[in-house]
Amino acid sequence: AQSVTQLGSHVSVSEGALVLLRCNYSSSVPPYLFWYVQYPNQGLQLLLKYTTGATLVKGINGFEAEFKKSETSFHLTKPSAHMSDAAEYFCAVSGANTGNQFYFGTGTSLTVIP
Amino acid sequence: ETGVTQTPRHLVMGMTNKKSLKCEQHLGHNAMYWYKQSAKKPLELMFVYNFKEQTENNSVPSRFSPECPNSSHLFLHLHTLQPEDSALYLCASSQERTSGNTDTQYFGPGTRLTVL
Numbered sequence A: 001a002q003s004v005t006q007l008g009s010h011v012s013v014s015e016g017a018l019v020l021l022r023c024n025y026s027s028s029v030p031p032y033l034f035w036y037v038q039y040p041n042q043g044l045q046l047l048l049k050y051t052t053g054a055t056l057v058k059g060i061n062g063f064e065a066e067f068k069k070s071e072t073s074f075h076l077t078k079p080s081a082h083m084s085d086a087a088e089y090f091c092a093v094s095g096a097n098t099g100n101q102f103y104f105g106t107g108t109s110l111t112v113i114p
Numbered sequence B: 001e002t003g004v005t006q007t008p009r010h011l012v013m014g015m016t017n018k019k020s021l022k023c024e025q026h027l028g029h030n031a032m033y034w035y036k037q038s039a040k041k042p043l044e045l046m047f048v049y050n051f052k053e054q055t056e057n058n059s060v061p062s063r064f065s066p067e068c069p070n071s072s073h074l075f076l077h078l079h080t081l082q083p084e085d086s087a088l089y090l091c092a093s094s095q096e097r098t099s100g101n102t103d104t105q106y107f108g109p110g111t112r113l114t115v116l
Helices: none
Strands: A003-005 A010-014 A020-023 A024-026 A032-038 A044-050 A055-060 A064-068 A074-080 A087-094 A108-113 B004-007 B012-013 B020-024 B032-036 B046-048 B051-058 B064-070 B073-079 B085-095 B111-115
Touching: A003 A087, A010 A020, A020 A108, A024 A074, A032 A064, A032 A074, A044 A055, A044 A064, A044 A074, A074 A087, B004 B085, B012 B020, B020 B032, B020 B085, B032 B064, B032 B073, B046 B064, B046 B073, B051 B064
Parallel strands: A010 A108, B012 B111
Antiparallel strands: A003 A024, A020 A074, A032 A044, A032 A087, A055 A064, A064 A074, A087 A108, B004 B020, B020 B073, B032 B046, B032 B085, B046 B051, B064 B073, B085 B111
């Protein structure tokens, strides 16, 4: 069965520090991978996605993620955290081997400390 | 109005009430989804509609009844709910439900449902 694991349900970083949110997936074939962000009282907004091609994917708001097949990972990074980055972040996987369904992780809440 | 909208944003209902959640997408998409988001749990896909036809029902109790009158509108009819059904209900849409599912899903703001 497909699964997504987000290590750390809560992450705190100082403003200006590196943001690293971890995502690992289980899949027998390369999946399609997504990161979504959810601000308070809002729906999920797509940050970036990987389907095929270049393994380093750049998204909105300065975020990027790298697909590492050997590590079955798709960690999300941002060089310098901003106060406005405080939100809940969800990793998701889909693909033909998931029955065309999206599987989401449990989310990581990011706090940015002034 | 653009994107995916949901009404109401907040709903409180008793276990014997009947209510409906509404979702509308203004993106010209052909697939629409209902998700349930509970605290500390992954998003749970409930229903999928592709070109107005229900294509997936992930073992959702019959007290939840979806309706998709056209590709732009999706409803979730609720009756005799239980307190454990309290959650954020999210609607999403995508271009269509394609093989491989690379179509990005766009989400509405959700309806915060509380069942007393």
